[in-house]
Amino acid sequence: MAEILIKGVAKSFGSFTALHSIDLTIADQEFMVLLGASGCGKTTLLRIIAGLESPTQGEVWIGGKRVDQLPPRERGIAMVFQNYAVFPHLTVYENIAFGLRMKKLPQAEVDTRVKRTAELMHIEQLLKRYSGQLSGGQRQRVAVARALAMEPDVILMDEPLSNLDALLRLEMRAELKGVLANSKTTTIYVTHDQVEAMSLADRISVMNGGHIVQAASPVEVYRNPAARFVGSFIGNPPMNFLPATRNGDGRYHVAGIALDGPSQGGAKLEFAIRPEDLTIAAGGLKATARVIEPLGAHTLVTSEVDGKLFRAVLDSDLKVAPGDELSLVPKPDRVRWFDLETSKAVN
Ligand code: ATP
Incomplete structure (x- = not known):
């Protein structure tokens, strides 16, 4: 032993x-x-x-x-x-x-x-x-x-x-x-x-x-x-982060969309999602595509959401060009939240 x-x-x-x-x-x-x-x-x-x-x-x-x-x-x-x-x-x-x-x-x-x-x-x-x-x-x-x-x-x-x-x-x-x-x-x-x-x-x-x-x-x-x-630190391309604010309805507003947040969270948190946990569908985060990188199995799209760099790993069949507007929906069970002061995960 x-x-x-x-x-x-x-x-x-x-x-x-x-x-x-x-x-x-x-x-x-x-x-x-x-x-x-x-x-x-x-x-x-x-x-x-x-x-x-x-x-x-x-x-x-x-x-x-x-x-x-x-x-x-x-x-x-x-x-x-x-x-x-x-x-x-x-x-x-x-x-x-x-x-x-x-x-x-x-x-x-x-x-x-x-x-x-x-x-x-x-x-x-x-x-x-x-x-x-x-x-x-x-x-x-x-x-x-x-x-x-x-x-x-x-x-x-x-x-x-x-x-x-x-x-x-x-x-x-x-x-x-x-x-x-x-x-x-x-x-x-x-x-x-x-x-x-x-x-x-x-x-x-x-x-x-x-x-x-x-x-x-x-x-x-x-x-x-x-x-x-x-x-x-872990994950390549890296995780995306955006500021989140809790509104009167108890939901968190992230770059113009409302998401259910953690029950223990404060008024302001950081929203986080991995690039592969986004899908293209209506009602998502509004992203402007900047750089498109076809990687064979997937396409890496680097975009801007609310003026912040935001990466998505998307289907390689997707037709997208720089300047296109995308609507990126985070998979609900993959969204993570971090406390702004302590940087610790909030559940
Ligand atoms: P690396 O991947 O570059 O090897 P590491 O994570 O293994 O980095 P360490 O070698 O453990 O890092 O060093 C940790 C810190 O302690 C560093 O800032 C280093 O400069 C410092 N350090 C290590 N050994 C000494 C020493 N003998 N005297 C003074 N400072 C030291």
Whole structure:
């Protein structure tokens, strides 16, 4: 069992607070992704769990044991970091075998594990090469293979696919997902790539400014963002936002149309809808089309609603030209509302 508990973990560098009291539980065998823009604190949190950085405050527990005072090697974890420390003077085989030899495993076991993980990572043909002679992407795969070969309880990865070209990245993402789903490993994976996060995670922790804004399944963070930041950060093209005002009839008026709003909402809220949750029908938001982008499966229409940029993903058969007036009806069950002051979702 390798549940990971993060209790009130904070980190300051001088007067700068990189992490504000983080509380997070990662279940045994869960695949947790830390997602956020550059500088939000994801690497710092991962390094604290790994033991490469000590928290200013708080505790880290792995598998029922408090580990924040222990050195990295006593935490039962394997790591794959951006700067994948692969030893250039060792062959790929010896790089993957490195940790296994430290553990003094018998040669037959070392051999089996090296070959198995090399195959998983598609580098079995490179085993005799010196790592100094590899491309960045190949070295990255060696680093992942070396971590997997340890069969650790916990694996921590920081952008392990960042040096791969787009196609290989896609392929490796699927491989990694398959490999880790079949292992008993608890995984924490740092990325700023939301598609990668959505595709890999059991749960995503969305981070902003040293806080975890929401920790939930990919579908949940996409459909029910807990805060405006999550709605705007996740999704491409991004979510649309418009100001909303409650009128005497209790309904919210958004750019000239009336919508049923949340029962708990104040007089002013922010209305939000994803671009794919709009249809063309009478009585909708009045939009003036500005840019039309046919994307094959759909057409992305960037328009203006009440002077604000507004995007809709529409049927590719739609005939629309810049300057056309459209009436965009939001799907009622997909509309979300945010408090103007706190930016939190209102239900
Ligand atoms: P990236 O995706 O760019 O790696 P990140 O979300 O992983 O970003 P961190 O590396 O965790 O961000 O950094 C969080 C903040 O803490 C940043 O503003 C960074 O400049 C700061 N920081 C990190 N390490 C140090 C340090 N050793 N000294 C001072 N500030 C630091």
